[in-house]
Amino acid sequence: MRYRALRRPALPLLCLFCLPALAAPLPVRVQQGQLVAASTEPGSTVKIGEREARVDADGRYVFGIERDAPASVAVTIRHRNGKTEQHTLQVVQREYKIERVDGLPPHTVTPDPEMARRIAEEQARVAKARERDDDRNDYLAGFRRPAEGRISGVYGSQRIDNGVPKAPHYGLDIAVPTGTPVKAPADGVVSFAAPDLILTGGTVLIDHGHGLTSSFLHLSRIDVKVGDRVGQGQVFAAAGATGRASGPHVHWGFNWFDVRLDPALLPERSGATAKSSAAAKK
Template sequence: MALAGALVWATTAHATSPVDIPSTMSQGALAIAHAPPGSAVRVNGKPVRVGADGVFVFGAGRDEQGPLKIDVAGRAYSVAVTPRDWPIERVEGVPPKTVNPPPAIAARIEREQALVVAARNRDDAREDFNHGFTWPVTGRISGRFGNQRIYNGDPKAPHSGMDIAVPEGTPVKAPAAGVVTFANPDLYLTGGTVLLDHGFGLSSNFLHLSRIDVKVGQRVQQGQVIGAAGKTGRATGPHVHWGFNWFGVRLDPLLLPGIQAP
């Protein structure tokens, strides 16, 4: 079952209006909403893309307190954000140089992350996200989105995605159609890394891959193999890290349309 409070498809909050926006959503959730085609829409003051069919999207980050303010053609809507509990995850046995890297390595990490951030800034008109999502691999969830991470006893940033433990070499499949915007087999922290853009600023990222089977600019379909699970970068064992973003806002893949908790 989906987690409580996760409104990933918009519900009709205003029955007499053509605008379709959820009245509440969970921290970490994605909302797929609708406005009259051609409407100007802003989320917390920022203009967002509206499709020819009136669809638009927005997300509530891990620490979003809300309410989110949505403006549709001058009409104001408010979306309450439901808080979640964030457990602590302790990860031991991580190579020390990946937890507290020396200055030269820290500079490399910063350069690599800047490339990833740039790839997430695309705002394509494609609506690949609008057909639901499937699991990239099937396995035990070994790390959940948003949980506070402590590596070798050293507190670090909250976990940015979902870890799925599977044997090394397990094929990783696209959870939805999209265009590959980043592919690199050897990033320092994340190892083999692929970003797949689903349109409207929504993107999936897959980390620690042992093999990459796609190239930047390639169009892939839902279910197509994009690489293989591994333990490259900062990893203690083979798994797939599946992250999901709305531009720079990290969201929980477990709350996406079509995804059900095991």
């Protein structure tokens, strides 16, 4: 692959993301591309700007901060008794690098009108899958990387593909050989699976509940179908270089509905959680 590994500062995960019981306060500071989790009184309504977040039976909720979010984000919480709380979260502004990627299939970088039409239709199908809003808390156990390898592409960087400026890169790329097993980063349900999309090749989405989805692109093999339940660490596909890719890798994207987030900022599964889960399976 011809990606240049990049490093960028990040706030400590411990203060950015918690998986609380009840009445866990919102953080004061967040950063662009971050998934935020908090809790409030059950039965409350939570809005981020004008957008409402799902609140579960225990009062837990999540939402995402856009890549280019402004310096502050307003959160409104309305309790069952009618009391309203107003919060203003300060958003740390990140600096994004430029990544130049060469050797991509030309038709995926500058498609003709028919190809562009097909790409739009395919992306619309993916976007539809991301509208799912299940009342499942599969995200609570934290996340594991889907594969181990060199980080060859990072979230938010401006892409120059075959010399043509394109949209930012929304995901984490892990350089691995074709055929490398790809594992589910958390429990979930497969909400989309297609072997041959023009831009993303073999593509799988795993829904973790509350509008959270992991997406995996450029896969060489897919072992699951829509509706399948997968467990954290389960192999569901193999890495490849299908679609618009210059070499084999795992592309892991993460969304809160249509808000694209940084997988590198997701909370890792704790050792205590892992031990507890392993014991429960015995």
